[in-house]
Amino acid sequence: MLCVSNGKAPTSHDVARLAGVSQSTVSLVFRGAASGRVGERTQRAVLDAARRLGFRPNADARRLRVGGPRMVLIAVPDIVNPFFARVFTGARAAAREAGYQVVLSVQRDLDSVAADVAGQQIDAVLACSLQDGGRPLEEPVPAVVLDAEPPQGQGSVRFDIAPALTELVDLLYRLGHRSIAHLRSEVRTATFRERTEAVDAACAQRGMRRVHAASALDLDGAREAAGALLSSADSGGRPSFTAVVCDDDVLSVGVYKAAQARGLSVPHDLSVTGIDNVDLATAVTPELTTVDLPGEELGATGMRRLIARLEPRGGAPAEAAPDPGRQDGESADGAGGADSGVGVRLPARLVIRGSTAPPADPAPRR
Amino acid sequence: MLCVSNGKAPTSHDVARLAGVSQSTVSLVFRGAASGRVGERTQRAVLDAARRLGFRPNADARRLRVGGPRMVLIAVPDIVNPFFARVFTGARAAAREAGYQVVLSVQRDLDSVAADVAGQQIDAVLACSLQDGGRPLEEPVPAVVLDAEPPQGQGSVRFDIAPALTELVDLLYRLGHRSIAHLRSEVRTATFRERTEAVDAACAQRGMRRVHAASALDLDGAREAAGALLSSADSGGRPSFTAVVCDDDVLSVGVYKAAQARGLSVPHDLSVTGIDNVDLATAVTPELTTVDLPGEELGATGMRRLIARLEPRGGAPAEAAPDPGRQDGESADGAGGADSGVGVRLPARLVIRGSTAPPADPAPRR
DNA sequence: GTGAAAGCGCTAACAT
DNA sequence: ATGTTAGCGCTTTCAC
Numbered sequence: 039m040l041c042v043s044n045g046k047a048p049t050s051h052d053v054a055r056l057a058g059v060s061q062s063t064v065s066l067v068f069r070g071a072a073s074g075r076v077g078e079r080t081q082r083a084v085l086d087a088a089r090r091l092g093f094r095p096n097a098d099a100r101r102l103r104v105g106g107p108r109m110v111l112i113a114v115p116d117i118v119n120p121f122f123a124r125v126f127t128g129a130r131a132a133a134r135e136a137g138y139q140v141v142l143s144v145q146r147d148l149d150s151v152a153a154d155v156a157g158q159q160i161d162a163v164l165a166c167s168l169q170d171g172g173r174p175l176e177e178p179v180p181a182v183v184l185d186a187e188p189p190q191g192q193g194s195v196r197f198d199i200a201p202a203l204t205e206l207v208d209l210l211y212r213l214g215h216r217s218i219a220h221l222r223s224e225v226r227t228a229t230f231r232e233r234t235e236a237v238d239a240a241c242a243q244r245g246m247r248r249v250h251a252a253s254a255l256d257l258d259g260a261r262e263a264a265g266a267l268l269s270s271a272d273s274g275g276r277p278s279f280t281a282v283v284c285d286d287d288v289l290s291v292g293v294y295k296a297a298q299a300r301g302l303s304v305p306h307d308l309s310v311t312g313i314d315n316v317d318l319a320t321a322v323t324p325e326l327t328t329v330d331l332p333g334e335e336l337g338a339t340g341m342r343r344l345i346a347r348l349e350p351r352g353g354a355p356a357e358a359a360p361d362p363g364r365q366d367g368e369s370a371d372g373a374g375g376a377d378s379g380v381g382v383r384l385p386a387r388l389v390i391r392g393s394t395a396p397p398a399d400p401a402p403r404r
Numbered sequence: 405m406l407c408v409s410n411g412k413a414p415t416s417h418d419v420a421r422l423a424g425v426s427q428s429t430v431s432l433v434f435r436g437a438a439s440g441r442v443g444e445r446t447q448r449a450v451l452d453a454a455r456r457l458g459f460r461p462n463a464d465a466r467r468l469r470v471g472g473p474r475m476v477l478i479a480v481p482d483i484v485n486p487f488f489a490r491v492f493t494g495a496r497a498a499a500r501e502a503g504y505q506v507v508l509s510v511q512r513d514l515d516s517v518a519a520d521v522a523g524q525q526i527d528a529v530l531a532c533s534l535q536d537g538g539r540p541l542e543e544p545v546p547a548v549v550l551d552a553e554p555p556q557g558q559g560s561v562r563f564d565i566a567p568a569l570t571e572l573v574d575l576l577y578r579l580g581h582r583s584i585a586h587l588r589s590e591v592r593t594a595t596f597r598e599r600t601e602a603v604d605a606a607c608a609q610r611g612m613r614r615v616h617a618a619s620a621l622d623l624d625g626a627r628e629a630a631g632a633l634l635s636s637a638d639s640g641g642r643p644s645f646t647a648v649v650c651d652d653d654v655l656s657v658g659v660y661k662a663a664q665a666r667g668l669s670v671p672h673d674l675s676v677t678g679i680d681n682v683d684l685a686t687a688v689t690p691e692l693t694t695v696d697l698p699g700e701e702l703g704a705t706g707m708r709r710l711i712a713r714l715e716p717r718g719g720a721p722a723e724a725a726p727d728p729g730r731q732d733g734e735s736a737d738g739a740g741g742a743d744s745g746v747g748v749r750l751p752a753r754l755v756i757r758g759s760t761a762p763p764a765d766p767a768p769r770r
Numbered sequence: 771g772t773g774a775a776a777g778c779g780c781t782a783a784c785a786t
Numbered sequence: 787a788t789g790t791t792a793g794c795g796c797t798t799t800c801a802c
Contacts, residue, residue: 049779060789065781077787092544097525098468099779102794106464106523118493123484130510139523142508144496157472157505159463178458257683291687298689317623321657321684323664415795426773431797443771465795468778 048091057087064088068095101159109139109158110344112337113151113165117144120316121333125166125184128334132341155179162344166337170227180347184340187228188381193347195340196229198383199313200236202329205388206283206311207240209327214396215281215309217247219267221260221293223285224252233285233313249279253289260284260292268296276302280309280397287312287319290326290393305395315389324392331386339384414457423453430454434461467525475505475524476710478703479517479531483510486682487699491532491550494700498707521545528710532703536593546713550706553594554747559713561706562595564749565679566602568695571754572649572677573606575693580762581647581675583613585633587626587659589651590618599651599679615645619655626650626658634662642668646675646763653678653685656692656759671761681755690758697752705750 050064057064059080066072067084076084087093100106112129114122126142133140138161143154148168155163166184181192188194210218220237223230241248249270253263268277284290290312294304302308305324312319315330416430423430425446432438433450442450453459466472478495480488492508499506504527509520514534521529532550547558554560576584586603589596607614615636619629634643650656656678660670668674671690678685681696 051779061779062781062790063788065779066788069781075787080788089544094544096468096779097523098464098472099794100781102462102464102468102779102796103781105794117483118486118489120484120486123486123489127484127510144493157463178455178460257686288683294687294689317654318684318687320623321660321688323660323689417795427796428774428798429772431795432772435797441771446771462795465778466797468780468795469797471778 048093052091053084053088053093056091057083059084107137107139108161109141110162110164111141111143111155111160113143113145115146115167121314122166124333125337129164129337129341132338136345162348164340164344167227180344182340182344184336185229193343193380195336195382195384197331197386199232199386202386202388203233203236204240206329207237209394210281210309211244211246213394217279218281218283219249219279221264221282221284221289222250222252224254230285237283255286255288257288257292260289261295264293264296268300282308282310284312287314287316287326287328291318291322294322305393307398309394311394327391327394328389329386330389336384414459418457419450419454419459422457423449425450473503473505474527475507476528476530477507477509477521477526479509479511481512481533487680488532490699491703494703495530495707498704502711528714530706530710533593546710548706548710550702551595559709559746561702561748561750563697563752565598565752568752568754569599569602570606572695573603575760576647576675577610577612579760583645584647584649585615585645587630587648587650587655588616588618590620596651603649621652621654623654623658626655627661630659630662634666648674648676650678653680653682653692653694657684657688660688671759673764675760677760693757693760694755695752696755702750
């Protein structure tokens with residue numbers, strides 16, 4: 039390719055000059071609007087010149103002119119985590135369906151997300167599972183948060199996890215468990231606080247004993263935490279509890295591992311449960327009783343709500359107030375335009391599998 | 405917020421008018437270049453007017469003027485698959501380190517990727533695991549492909565998987581296995597063809613018998629395929645092989661499940677191996693002997709090579725040929741500028757865990 | 771300290 | 787069938 043190498047990328051003007059045509063002809067050819075308007079020979083000449091220069095139309099200039107499709111940014115803390123990947127997938131599908139472009143931002147703190155928003159032409163933000171305590175996003179960008187406390191009047195979609203967790207504790211109770219452990223996540227977000235509250239409440243209501251431990255959300259951390267938990271024995275070298283309720287499927291697998299290392303069998307010696315229902319849950323033996331969290335649906339629902347806010351009414355409101363100098367006074371309240379029902383909850387569903395069973399007899403086994 | 409609602413987004417001009425200043429002052433304020441140049445009062449007035457109008461600077465216009473940071477697009481077929489997520493993560497990290505922005509494209513076919521490339525201002529493409537047979541990307545965008553046949557002179561980074569697989573088969577051989585099954589992926593990409601070739605060659609070399617089956621890359625498909633494989637029994641209701649080599653960890657879990665359903669114990673009755681070394685591999689019992697595929701490293705290496713091609717030399721070549729009319733003649737060869745060593749291979753490593761053991765005695769167990 | 775003016779590369783009327 | 791022209795919204799000298 040003919041490398042101009044004067045440091046700047048070739049423009050349609052350069053192509054026009056090389057091809058011996060005007061710049062607008064180049065534009066016509068590259069937009070595909072050339073059929074019937076530009077001659078065969080000319081088109082070929084343009085394409086040829088473009089190839090030789092390595093010309094690529096400047097997308098920024100094009101968008102500045104025509105106004106590109108709307109873009110929404112989806113922020114998740116960790117795309118390797120299958121749960122977030124599913125949320126992203128669901129949100130992305132809903133966005134595309136509505137004709138929106140999607141950009142992904144993998145970022146833990148809100149400030150970095152804000153930077154990404156400023157750097158690109160973002161029309162709205164869908165933020166998943168952000169740490170508590172962040173301010174909303176000082177920019178006036180419509181946003182909805184997923185799986186987190188709604189920062190202001192921002193709109194949120196979360197799981198309604200308490201009923202399923204109550205049901206889960208009740209299942210354990212009916213199986214005969216009277217003392218359980220709760221392996222919690224160290225992460226301090228709203229959803230995990232809610233899980234703790236739900237488990238605590240359900241136990242209290244049934245008069246069940248309950249001990250705690252917290253762990254990082256990975257296999258190694260979970261194994262370690264679970265090991266410590268199981269070692270806190272009191273009755274003849276066996277733990278004081280007969281079931282472990284975990285905040286996440288990964289934690290449950292850690293418990294499996296720790297139990298196994300101690301010669302405890304799941305579910306015979308120890309019942310275990312998780313939350314999430316990822317692939318792991320059916321890969322392990324016995325398969326894990328868990329609470330299904332439909333991630334795709336969370337993402338899709340959030341995205342639909344966000345888009346609904348972006349497109350105020352059914353049609354385009356033909357009313358125009360061409361006087362831009364008018365005042366409105368009140369700007370303190372509802373900067374984002376609070377719509378009805380800020381804060382939707384999606385049902386979580388208990389999935390019963392083989393990891394829960396009646397507790398073993400006091401007689402030591404093995 | 406004072407909603408102008410004439411259909412168009414407010415511009416810096418609108419803000420200027422409302423604030424009673426000139427447009428360039430608004431620009432100064434919004435770039436933060438205002439300190440010492442614009443008065444306190446004026447700044448406040450500008451910010452205020454902006455807030456009331458809901459003004460957000462147009463990123464496209466800004467980039468058109470200033471020339472934004474370079475962007476590279478990373479294309480993967482499925483972001484929920486943890487392997488691709490890891491590749492993306494590695495590539496993204498390498499890109500950011502070099503000051504590049506990253507956009508993700510989750511797309512199976514190359515044409516959709518091309519559309520994404522055209523829609524945004526993309527300077528380069530990193531494409532992972534694309535289906536065979538696609539043309540390179542007709543646009544003159546520098547690209548490198550990951551885990552796939554390099555389409556042209558495009559540059560590629562792949563795993564060198566054959567040595568580890570040979571080592572794996574050899575391990576099985578030394579443990580006493582003489583007849584194995586190979587559970588392959590249905591997906592017909594270069595990497596899976598190579599896996600088959602490596603396994604076949606290693607078996608042939610050692611005079612081991614080998615049967616085949618193919619499966620979709622998910623748990624259900626794998627369970628089914630593995631079930632069929634195990635049912636193809638010949639000697640007293642037991643399969644004719646004593647080990648199953650799988651193209652992917654997920655397939656291995658399917659074999660675990662199918663074996664379990666038939667009362668076969670892993671590794672006692674059946675040795676099983678995988679490829680990938682995802683979380684699943686250590687979650688199952690016994691832990692899976694597998695071939696580790698460092699996804700992050702694949703992504704990072706590919707991205708570094710791509711960026712190296714984007715930045716030709718150490719410094720900026722001050723030489724300028726201001727005559728744009730000059731010809732160069734040859735454009736047929738090396739359109740992308742083939743650099744040394746198109747086609748890097750990253751080592752894959754055998755990880756031995758508990759799922760491989762000597763085959764059981766002919767005497768039926770259980 | 772603030773404003774006027776010249777583009778960035780492209781598109782879309784409107785001429786020719 | 788092709789060329790001319792006027793911007794899109796912003797940044798950035800250079801005057802005042």
